Amino acid sequence: MASSPKFQAPKGTRDFFPQEMAVRRHIESAWRSASIDCGFDEIEGPTFEHLELYTVKSGQGIVNELFSFRRAGGENDYALRPEFTPTLARMAAAKGASLALPTKWFAIPVHFRAERPQRGRLREFVQWNVDLIGPPSAESDAEVIGCAILALERLGLGADAVRVKLSHRGAVSAALRALGVPDASMAGAFELLDRRDKLPPEEFAQRAAALGLQPAALARFNELARTRVPLSAGIDGVVAALGVPASDVAELAGLVSVLEAMDLAAWCEFDLGIVRGLAYYTGVVFEIHEASGAERAIAGGGRYDGLIELFGGPSLGAVGFGMGDVVLGLVLADRGLLTPERAVELLPRPDCFFISADALFDPIMHRLRANLRRAGLHARHSAKASRNVGKLLGDAAKCRARFACIVGTEAPDGQVALKDMATGEQRMVAAVELVSRVAR
RNA sequence: GAGUCCGUAGCUCAGUUGGCAGAGCACCGGGUUGUGAUCCCGGGUGUCGCGGGUUCAAGCCCCGUCGGACUCCCCA
Known part of the structure; x- marks a missing residue:
């Protein structure tokens, strides 16, 4: 080339x-x-x-x-x-x-x-x-x-x-x-x-x-x-x-x-x-x-x-x-x-795509993500510098993640937003329940 | 071993009689006070495959070369 x-x-x-x-x-x-x-x-x-x-x-x-x-x-x-x-x-x-x-x-x-x-x-x-x-x-x-x-x-x-x-x-x-x-x-x-x-x-x-x-x-x-x-x-x-x-x-x-x-x-x-x-x-x-x-x-x-x-x-x-x-x-x-x-559909599909709404919440996101992985779930996060949630949800959709988890201001209180990417339904869930919520 | 066609951005390609290197998509950054972008702003990311030649000037013309696709040969 x-x-x-x-x-x-x-x-x-x-x-x-x-x-x-x-x-x-x-x-x-x-x-x-x-x-x-x-x-x-x-x-x-x-x-x-x-x-x-x-x-x-x-x-x-x-x-x-x-x-x-x-x-x-x-x-x-x-x-x-x-x-x-x-x-x-x-x-x-x-x-x-x-x-x-x-x-x-x-x-x-x-x-x-x-x-x-x-x-x-x-x-x-x-x-x-x-x-x-x-x-x-x-x-x-x-x-x-x-x-x-x-x-x-x-x-x-x-x-x-x-x-x-x-x-x-x-x-x-x-x-x-x-x-x-x-x-x-x-x-x-x-x-x-x-x-x-x-x-x-x-x-x-x-x-x-x-x-x-x-x-x-x-x-x-x-x-x-x-x-x-x-x-x-x-x-x-x-x-x-x-x-x-x-x-x-x-x-x-x-x-x-x-x-x-x-x-x-x-x-x-x-x-x-x-x-x-x-x-x-x-x-x-x-x-x-x-x-x-x-x-x-x-x-x-x-x-x-x-x-x-x-x-x-x-x-x-x-x-x-x-x-x-x-x-x-x-x-x-x-x-x-x-x-x-079809080739894209053959790629492994993440169970949960993490979005940290601010660098402040990154440590919490890292811990939750590791928890999912230990539980045998496929967990990813964005590599982008942007904290634009809309853009990052686009990334989550692109890799066909089943759920998106937004770790934001409520995270220090043990709550995260979990969005079902297929239905669009979103609710606050306790971080300790995340594994069972995402489990297949 | 032989032949045909093709090489310009990550991809698909445009580039006029030789006159400053381009478009779309993709990608990256930012914005819109945290929701799936058919939104806005910004970014060209390039040794025009490579090397010579002609010319004031070459992506473009000439020679060579390398690479790719496809065909013949062969085919487990």
């Missing part, structure tokens, strides 16, 4: 001033309460890990997007965590056979990625992670999806505002195989499905052909990539779209029946173009998007059986998802659920 500050926040990071912090806590509270109500226990891991934890699974390409470092004079390479799953897998592996199954864990960690920031993508962000480790089952898949939906619902997003898009890697790869995609090209096909809406049609067709698809199969591939089936159409719709035996979609069918029983079908749809970029997903995969398609994905996840074993743990199934605060915040703002006015 004009004052040319010497320091500013690093690129892609955010300063959380009180209002922004209140918004962040609002989102985190919804995440935490939904997790706990769904029976997940909160965990946390280190902010940085050994670099190899991230390279072992993902390969070298990912290193460019890591903030990695070595302690001056040290020999070990570390990286700020770009995601939580490796830490989770490591922690699960560390418990080994003693891990009670199913284990249901959630975390709300800060993550770091050295990417160019753009809308919905920053270099430092908070991501809610919900994971269920245990024998694979439709119930488990439905449980994590239900948890995501519960949090979104608590933030004011309804089934009309977001879509939970379901797919299944096994079912899609069976369909691709039937279309003539060789197993060796499967990863490429998934990548192409993932990018279906970002590529111009000609390039999409060109790349599809390169996978070995004949013209007829190519058309089917294109169709499949864009197939969206409402859950109400039932699994038969998916079977038809994929052109595979019903046995290949059994897991998806199982998931749907649990979601229906949970009364969540209205939130969901099949989207066979959803495959997720990550190589480690093995079965059901899903993404949550804003209903109109605005913004990036709000959340993404799926089943990753075998990953924990990869990190040296027992052979265990697992399913989970991540939901970042950045896109979610944008969606909430887009839908008028996080206006500046």
Whole structure:
């Protein structure tokens, strides 16, 4: 800015001033309460890990997007965590056979990625992670999806505002195989499905052909990539779209029946173009998007059986998802659920705002204010030099105090004026009764 | 790594053919003998992102640079 500050926040990071912090806590509270109500226990891991934890699974390409470092004079390479799953897998592996199954864990960690920031993508962000480790089952898949939906619902997003898009890697790869995609090209096909809406049609067709698809199969591939089936159409719709035996979609069918029983079908749809970029997903995969398609994905996840074993743990199934605060915040703002006015309402509300009408009464005010605080009440006073009661009441109203207490000429006699800011009603009360009068 | 757009007060912005740096809001102080300001008075809070160049004179023109937003790449 004009004052040319010497320091500013690093690129892609955010300063959380009180209002922004209140918004962040609002989102985190919804995440935490939904997790706990769904029976997940909160965990946390280190902010940085050994670099190899991230390279072992993902390969070298990912290193460019890591903030990695070595302690001056040290020999070990570390990286700020770009995601939580490796830490989770490591922690699960560390418990080994003693891990009670199913284990249901959630975390709300800060993550770091050295990417160019753009809308919905920053270099430092908070991501809610919900994971269920245990024998694979439709119930488990439905449980994590239900948890995501519960949090979104608590933030004011309804089934009309977001879509939970379901797919299944096994079912899609069976369909691709039937279309003539060789197993060796499967990863490429998934990548192409993932990018279906970002590529111009000609390039999409060109790349599809390169996978070995004949013209007829190519058309089917294109169709499949864009197939969206409402859950109400039932699994038969998916079977038809994929052109595979019903046995290949059994897991998806199982998931749907649990979601229906949970009364969540209205939130969901099949989207066979959803495959997720990550190589480690093995079965059901899903993404949550804003209903109109605005913004990036709000959340993404799926089943990753075998990953924990990869990190040296027992052979265990697992399913989970991540939901970042950045896109979610944008969606909430887009839908008028996080206006500046609402953000102000999220700030803590004082129980009592003290106004000392004259410096003479300040000591009394200080004592009364301390009494309230000791009683567990939120008490503030004006920092202004003005003794103008009207102005100070304006301050009390601005911070949405429940009561204003005017400490004035009657204070030495043990009386103060207590004003109910909502009703405007004001009465003299004994100072010794102030705590009980203000108590919620 | 590539591209597009944008940098003037805390915020939103105005600033003419180059001629003393501006408005609204916000904020701060005071007044109205102690009551929620659509009241009155006062306060500009600034290295016009930064550095050069042209010019008698640059917020404005030229070159460079830094920063930001957004897009491509990538996306855990």
